[in-house]
Amino acid sequence: MAELVTLTDHGLYCPQADLYIDPWKGVKRAIITHGHSDHARYGSTYYLCHHHSIPILKTRLGDIAVQGLDYGETIISNGVTISLHPAGHVVGSAQVRLEYKGEVWVISGDYKTQADGISQAFEPVTCHTFITESTFGLPFFHWQPQWVVMRQIQQWWERNRSDGISSILFAYSLGKAQRILANLDTSVGPIIVHGATHAMNEACRQAGINLPPTYRVSELPDASLSKGALVIAPSSAAGNSWLRRFEPYRTAVASGWMAMRGARRWQAADRGFILSDHADWHGLNQAIQATGAKRILVTHGYADLFSRWLIEQGLNASVLKTQFTGEQVNEPETEITET
Amino acid sequence: MKAFAALFEALDQTNKTQEKINILAEYLLHASDEDRLWTIALFTGRKPTRIANTTQLRNWAACAAGLPNWLVEATWHTVGDLGETLAGILPEPDVTTIPLNSLAATIQQIFQIHALNSEEAKAAAVITMWKQLSKTERFLFNKLIAGSLRIGVSQGLLIKAISQAFQLPENIIAHRLMGNWDPRTTTFQQLILHPQASDQLSKPYPFFLAYSLEDISQIQSNLSEWVAEHKWDGIRAQLIVRNNQLFVWTRGEELVTDRYPEFHPLLSQIPSGTVIDGEILAWRNNKPLPFQFLQKRMGRKTPSKKLIEEIPVVLMAYDLLEHQGLDIRNEPLIHRKKILEKLVYNCNVNTLKLSEIFFAHSWESLLQERERSAEKGSEGLMLKHCDSVYGTGRKKNGWWKWKVDPLTIDAVMIYAQSGHGRRAGLFTDYTFAVWDDQRKLVPIAKAYSGLSDDEILQLDRWIKQHTLEKFGPVRSVEPLQVFELAFEGIQTSTRHKSGIALRFPRIARWRTDKKAEDANTLADLKALISIV
Structure with a gap:
């Protein structure tokens, strides 16, 4: 058969x-x-x-x-x-x-x-x-409970914010970005999202998912709000001139691959959060x-x-040899880029 | 161990040098003297002792985690670092046991385990330790008992942190950290704060290193203020005569006095209170022998008479750092060179040579001299400002190396292996081949450096999609990608299938414009042997 x-x-x-x-x-x-x-x-x-x-x-x-x-x-x-x-x-x-x-x-x-x-x-x-x-x-690969990782991200953001530094968090636009938004205490300060992240957030909102309010750079009522903000972007934005406006900033990557020190150092980010x-x-x-x-x-x-x-x-x-790739250290390029 | 683990995590969480210095200085300031000493020891590459080999550790961890050995080994190949792999596969630590607080106490424990006489007892003790330690502590513990701890703290950064914590000038700390001190026989007070003269007897000075001159415009002052000398291709070393004793140190901070008996007669020829910086070279017929000859001497702790006759060595003196017991590193270069010249001239032992200097009249004359490098057996020239001081570490100031352009060849990638450390999980170690006369690809070199991060990622993806076969961590790939390899020398070799060996092969460029059939042939490479 x-x-x-x-x-x-x-x-x-x-x-x-x-x-x-x-x-x-x-x-x-x-x-x-x-x-x-x-x-x-x-x-x-x-x-x-x-x-x-x-x-x-x-x-x-x-x-x-x-x-x-x-x-x-x-x-x-x-x-x-x-x-x-x-x-x-x-x-x-x-x-x-x-x-x-x-x-x-x-x-x-x-x-x-x-x-x-x-x-x-x-x-x-x-x-x-x-x-x-x-x-x-x-x-x-052993993941910690989600609340442990979310607390790490929260503390990282709050500490950066009190130092007057923005927090750039690189995360997959579909999945991790919404997961982080839904689980952080967003009353700390404004959250700014990259265009690629925004597109996925909007799609999820249309699907009826509740997400806290976020800004795109163009929607910021006051440019000084970006100081100490949390910025969520795909990893393709790393090294991009788009980030320059947030200076001074610290960077972090949220990925399961951050469990490996080698991958973490490869990213040349300040922090790696092990989140998959x-x-x-x-x-x-x-x-x-x-x-x-x-x-x-x-x-x-x-x-x-x-x-x-x-x-x-x-x-x-x-x-079974498929062409799926699963989570990659770097998210595949999305069509949406911002400059 | 807790504070040391916290230090490690904090250092690991920032890429900013100044933050790292602050973190380390803060830790040193509050740590006990024993922990300070061991921290400095570990960060300068010293280790307590090896308890087990990597196979034993893997097997013990597999047993403790309830996993088959093959899976632990395969996981190790993926993660790239054994200490990290084992820390990651072991079950969660037992929270009811009391953790060891101090680093020094953990190291004491390691010495005790080392003294146990059966493998079973060692295994049991190590597994007990694993159960008590958090994941980060476990990782560090694994690094202490097997392997080395490389955690992104350079010697320079450590020196700055000690300087900041204890308000001492950096160059003094750099000097105090030199030499073969042992954390078991010294104390933090003796090493850093209050060294005694006797501790200083054999200490070399930190070596002064130069960057490569990429463009002649980097030399901004008048060329007539500069001198040139050949950059000899041997082992950089300091020869120290103090208190009627002679010491020879390499740049790798290894004491090699016994390896080179040729220098022992210099003791009676050079006055006490002298430190000479130079290059150890294998030497015959007024010319250096290729580096491969010197390599045969490097490995021998006590060379045989026959070997000394076959491969005699000399010290080519570049610089004088200490004269009549005084540190003269801050005197102008030209002044130091003059004293050095007299010293070598008055010396009746022919194993001390003076590296000849040329005044830099014009770039044309310098270029002409550099062209003679291959003939003279040097790597190129060093350019030094007449007034330059002998600094510490690598500086873009006063000294430049100006090497001859490397040899290059186009070769095809045939194997890839995942890297270690920062490159773990990515295919970054490659094997390259050229065509033999049957038009078959024969491997000629392994190389990993030279590609940008983006290129490595791109090539990694390509390798995963074009794998032919897997042998453990190694993959054979479709022979399609051509790379330009640069190397420093080539010689015949009986150990390699190709019959040749390249020195310092590295990737110069990814030749996406070339096809595999455009790569060079073995005959092309062999033709280079006669030229070089």
Whole structure:
């Protein structure tokens, strides 16, 4: 019997339902797990995603034909039952559950098991075959509770502010930027966002997510407000003349990769906050166990090592070579630049 | 250990030199004398003692964390730093145990573990320590028992911090930190605050270093105020005669007196209270031998008679730092050179040579002299202002090095390996190949420096997408990318498959304009051997 999901040169494909999940080339029908650029690509005719992802996809991909689903809502396509389930990765992120004649596959996209207070928390979905990422699939990666990291960021900002210095925080525009906004005490001072961050914030606000007020540089009622402000920008803004207006400033990067001193020094930022929207080592292992799946397909990240580890744990695991990239030390270039 | 870990974290959280100095000065001011001494010792590259080798540590940590050895090893290859890897994979520390507060006490503990006689006992003791320490403390502890602690504090920064904390001039501290002092046999008082004359007997002066002259416009004063001398390619060293004892120190602050018996007769020829700065060179027929010959001498603590005959060494004297027991580093260069000249002239031992100086009449004459570098066996010229003092550290003032342009060749990248330290997690160590006469690629050099951060990121992405095979941390990649490699010398080698070895190979440029087939051939490289 043919597999329910196969890998083609266009991406993950379900032949029975004739649809792709996060295809990397244009197809007729695409289910999108979430709005990051390695998962949501341009060129498909019809898109299906969680309804919170719709404004994000429209912001990134333009005026596309897209249908939204709720978590747990099902649709049926040529006998295949399709539903989306919270992945806890970013606003609107979803795992895709496919069921055909009693066989269940879950394509998890990117996920984290820690609740972040802004995207709906990850829910394990029982299945036979689970496709998992492995971005941080090494036993070196252990995230601290979110409040610990948020307190570090808060203290960093407040200390800089009392020194009369602005705080530039480099974070992914979709995901980490909103997570930080939603969890900081924003009464400390004004928050300024880069255009790329602003675009994603607006998309999330359209999706009905509550975010504290932020300014773009052009909207500042008074230029002196930027002194001691928190500035959230994608890492591509580092070294850019756009930053010069905030001088004097200190810089920080929020990324899971900041757990590695080498990566931290590479960034040449003053601080590294270890904050990721991906599962850490325990998170990956717990999530896999909770699905009850006997067969695990491991994609982007430390796929070779992580699948060998899973095999030693008695699971039928193998590597699936996709073109997803997961969290990178530097966010891929966004279209929006500011000068 | 807590305060030291906090110091480490604070230093690690800023890139600003002045902030680092303030943090370190503040710590030193409040630490106990024992902790001050050990902190300075660690920051100047001294270590307590090695308890275990890296394999043992990996196995112990794997056992303590309940992970298979292969996974710990693979994680290490990714993270790039063993101490950091092990600190990261171990379970959370046991909060009920009492932490060790002082750095010196932790180091005492390390000596006690070192004295245990069975591997099992050592393993148990190390695992117990791990359980008591926070993640940062654990990382530092791992660095103390295996490997070295490099935490972005340069000697210069340390000197500034000590100076700020204890209100002492920087050049005095720089001098007090020189030499082979041992934190177990000295105290902070003796080393920094109140050194005794006997402690100073063997101490070399901090070496004065120069930057490369990139453009002749960097020399702003009149050229006639400058002198030139050849930049010899050996080991920079200071020869010290004090109190009828002779010491030879290298720039790496290694005491090498016993390695070079050729210099011992100088004791009777040079008056006490003399320090000469020069270059140790392997020397025959009035000419230096290539650096590779000297390398054979460097490794031998006590060279055999045969080796001394085969590869004799000399000291090429550049400068005089101490004369009749007085520090003359602040006298004008030309004055120091004059005394030096007399001293060498009066010396009847031919292992001391004087580095000849040229007055810089014109750039043309200097260029002509520099052209003769290969023939003379030097790396190029040094340009020094007649009135320059002998400073400390590397300064853009008074001295410049003006090296001959390096040799270059175009080669194809065939392997990549992830780097360590700052470059961890990125593919930054590359192996390059050229075409042999069967048009097969044969590896000729490994190189890592020379690319910009942006280029490294770009190449890292390319490597990940064009990997052919993985062998542990090494990947073979599609042979498509061409790089211009610069190097300082080339010689035949029986140890390398290619039959040649390059000296100081580095990436000069990423030749995106060239295709793999445009790269040089082994025959091209071999032809260079006869020229150089």
